[in-house]
Amino acid sequence: MKTTIRHIQKKKERREPIVMLTAYDYTSARLAADAGVDMILVGDSLGMVIQGYETTLPVTLEEMIYHTRAVVRGAPETLVIADMPFMTYQISPEQALANAGRLMQESGAQAVKLEGGAHMASTVARLVEVGIPVMAHIGLTPQSVNQLGGWRAQGRTAQEAERLIEDALALEQAGAFAVVLELVPAELAAHISAQLSIPTIGIGAGPGCDGQVQVWHDILGLFDDFQPRHARRYAELGSLIRQAVARYCADVRSHRFPTDEHAPHLSEELSSLYAPRNGRNARTLPQAEAA
Numbered sequence: 001m002k003t004t005i006r007h008i009q010k011k012k013e014r015r016e017p018i019v020m021l022t023a024y025d026y027t028s029a030r031l032a033a034d035a036g037v038d039m040i041l042v043g044d045s046l047g048m049v050i051q052g053y054e055t056t057l058p059v060t061l062e063e064m065i066y067h068t069r070a071v072v073r074g075a076p077e078t079l080v081i082a083d084m085p086f087m088t089y090q091i092s093p094e095q096a097l098a099n100a101g102r103l104m105q106e107s108g109a110q111a112v113k114l115e116g117g118a119h120m121a122s123t124v125a126r127l128v129e130v131g132i133p134v135m136a137h138i139g140l141t142p143q144s145v146n147q148l149g150g151w152r153a154q155g156r157t158a159q160e161a162e163r164l165i166e167d168a169l170a171l172e173q174a175g176a177f178a179v180v181l182e183l184v185p186a187e188l189a190a191h192i193s194a195q196l197s198i199p200t201i202g203i204g205a206g207p208g209c210d211g212q213v214q215v216w217h218d219i220l221g222l223f224d225d226f227q228p229r230h231a232r233r234y235a236e237l238g239s240l241i242r243q244a245v246a247r248y249c250a251d252v253r254s255h256r257f258p259t260d261e262h263a264p265h266l267s268e269e270l271s272s273l274y275a276p277r278n279g280r281n282a283r284t285l286p287q288a289e290a291a
């Protein structure tokens, strides 16, 4: 049975922790779904971990559609949420509506996520009004990294904390079905989670959130450019991959791979025609020599 936003709401009501993980392609989505995540986020973090940019800002709507389509094919039963890229929703609610519509229609995602607090409430309301489920995202909002002055925790002063609480309430009021809290002090995130009837999904926001989200590459040890403090590495796939690829290189260079078992073979009759002679292949010998 396909997971829907109603299942996610029920989990909040039952106080069952919600698990979200990013994925960016068919294979990772399939693995995540097999492992039992509740939701997959096709995050614009793909700009950094897939495309190698320093921020998420260069990611385009077309790229999000491309990756989300692959994820939906890999995890057809999982709730897939696609990030709206920078400047595809900030201009006006109507711009957001047109682009969210494209993202949903062309990728098969069931919901979109967008960054921003109370000032995005009218945009959230517009999308929800036409039936597009919206996940909100406050705290450290990576698309505003230049404005925020770096990847810094948010809500550490009383004034900032109050603003985040107001943001969360405004987004809930506007109809968001969940809100991501990124790099928000644990006590504040727990307080916001208790205030809201919709689930909070934390990343670097402590255990008091209703759910957690992590980036695929961070928990699997695939991304070494930096290691966020909020992530736990459940595997060291980066080292495993390096070792495996080094063995492959060594095997090819030393003629240990491929062997006879790694290719199809001709029938005995035909293979004699092509059998190597004096280190050369019979079929490629000049006519006279072969006769």
Ligand code: KIV
Pocket: 022, 041, 042, 043, 044, 045, 046, 083, 137, 180, 182, 203, 213, 214, 215
């Ligand atoms: O883009 C992303 O992966 C995100 C998560 C970190 C919440 O927004």
